[in-house]
Amino acid sequence: MSTVDQKEIDAITTWRNFWWDENGPVRPLHEYNPLRLQFIKDELINNGLKIQNPDLPLENIRIVDIGCGGGIFTETLARGGARVTGIDASEDLINVAKDHIKLNRNISEKVHYIHTTVEDFARKESENSTYDAVVASEVLEHVSDPQLFLKECVKMLKPGKSIFVTTINRTLISWLSTIIAAEYIFKAIPRGIHSWNKFITPHEVECILKDYGCETRSVRGAKLNPMKIKWSWSSTLSTFYLLHAIKQKETSM
Known part of the structure; x- marks a missing residue:
């Protein structure tokens, strides 16, 4: 079984030459960074994180960024002080990420990129994982099996650690605003990149995560x-939502 939807990966990989063009087709991801970072920081604080350095609020936090693409959010997490492993099933996008991090020597030692799938990575990491958080941002709506994907993400966490998911709700409003308006009318998002039937409700995500402790x-x-x-x-x-859950216990997976 695999979470990889090769069609989706091929479509997203076509942006590889524009990944770090902040006015290009992936501009919405660049613009989303402040909200994504704030949510993760605030939730970790609510879960007991003590900030020693306001300029590096995530200092020494270990994060795995699942479906990191060319590293847009990975680098933002690292600039916040975190030590981040970014993984993606697209080799081309991982190469983009590796090339770009070389330009940022102040954070390059905090970032490690791996071309792999979430299931292969979880298989290697689950026994001795030391990650404080798993982040799956704007990827759940692109996988072939969201339940398996979340299961593999949770495997990487020990009890007491966090999983962060940002994705798109499956509602009439999300179809109108995200697909019709954003993709076709205003062309703010590349056309055809989303399939409404692959969107997932917050309740569905909560139920899946609950099943895995x-x-x-x-x-x-x-x-x-x-x-x-x-x-x-x-x-x-x-439409868009950000969810934080904490692993309470190990479950049979």
Whole structure:
């Protein structure tokens, strides 16, 4: 069994030459970074993280960034002080990430990239994992089997550690705003990159994580203005959302 949807990987890999163009097709991911980082920082603080250095709030936190692509969020986590392992099933995008981190010597020692799948990585890491958090940001809606994907993510965590998921809800509003408006009308997101039937509700994610011994602690909504390509927090979970859960116990997997 595999979580890899090769069609999705091939489609996303076509952006490899534009990954670090902040005004290019992946601009929404660059713009999403402040909200994603804030959510992770705030939730880790709520779970007992003591910040010693405000400039490096994630100092010495060990994170694995699943589906890291060309490293946009991986580098942001590292600039926040974290030690990050970024993995992706696209070899081309991992090469993009490796090339770009060489340009950032101040954080390059904090980042390690691996071309692999989540299931292969979990198989090697689950026994002796020391990760404080697993991050799966804007990837769950692109995998072939979200339940298996989340199961493999949880395997990498010891009880008391965190999993962060950011993805898209499956609602009429998300179809209208994310696909019709953002992809086809305003062209803020590359056309055809999302399939509405692969979106997943917060309740579904919570139930899957609960089956694998995790308790959801927080879910926050976010929204993208497709005209300005700007993100903000939302009072609803109707489109984009960020979820934090903590592993409570080991379960038979």
